[in-house]
Amino acid sequence: MSLVKLQGTPSCFVCGNENDNPRSLGLNIFWDNESRYTFISFIPDESWCGYEGMVHGGLLAAIIDDAMAWSIKASDDDIYVTGKLTISFRKEVRCGKKYVAHGFLERKEGRRAYTSAVIKDEEGNTCVEGGAIFIRVK
Numbered sequence: 778m779s780l781v782k783l784q785g786t787p788s789c790f791v792c793g794n795e796n797d798n799p800r801s802l803g804l805n806i807f808w809d810n811e812s813r814y815t816f817i818s819f820i821p822d823e824s825w826c827g828y829e830g831m832v833h834g835g836l837l838a839a840i841i842d843d844a845m846a847w848s849i850k851a852s853d854d855d856i857y858v859t860g861k862l863t864i865s866f867r868k869e870v871r872c873g874k875k876y877v878a879h880g881f882l883e884r885k886e887g888r889r890a891y892t893s894a895v896i897k898d899e900e901g902n903t904c905v906e907g908g909a910i911f912i913r914v915k
């Protein structure tokens with residue numbers, strides 16, 4: 778496995794930088810050309826919570842969305858937007874613990890790109906599963 782750091786989008790809530798977006802989570806996105814997975818590792822802090830100590834599901838959806846978007850972007854210069862996002866929260870994600878999100882491009886059909894993603898904890902348990910249909914913008 779050889780991970781390459783992707784550039785991110787400066788203004789992005791997930792992968793931006795604090796100069797362009799002070800509210801960005803500022804997460805780094807990596808790409809493995811062998812497995813064709815994206816990798817986003819993160820340790821949520823208390824400001825990410827909904828219920829105390831439990832990370833907000835909407836925020837996890839944003840990370841999953843980005844992990845999948847970059848699995849397309851890693852090999853395609855076209856612009857895609859999220860058309861449909863599905864998500865299953867299998868196990869709670871806790872503040873202060875380490876997690877990794879992976880995104881994967883399953884296939885393309887016409888203007889659609891079908892993707893999947895997971896968030897796992899350090900023990901390898903799947904906490905969140907996601908899927909999306911991205912649409913290539915004309």
Ligand SMILES: CCCCCCCC/C=C\CCCCCCCC(=O)SCCNC(=O)CCNC(=O)[C@H](O)C(C)(C)COP(=O)(O)OP(=O)(O)OC[C@H]1O[C@@H](n2cnc3c(N)ncnc32)[C@H](O)[C@@H]1OP(=O)(O)O
Binds near residue numbers: 784785842843913915
């Ligand atoms: C200096 C550095 C610069 C670097 C730059 C790097 C670039 C960045 C790269 C990577 C970063 C990624 C980080 C971001 C990640 C987050 C992404 C988001 O959150 S995006 C925001 C949320 N999404 C929206 O706001 C979409 C809003 N919706 C729309 O705009 C339209 O509805 C759109 C474009 C999706 C479709 O509209 P139509 O009019 O163009 O096309 P129609 O004819 O409706 O659909 C085209 C095909 O797509 C299917 N389709 C459309 N919507 C669908 C849906 N919801 N589910 C399934 N299929 C759908 C249709 O059935 C049709 O399929 P048939 O061609 O007939 O086979």
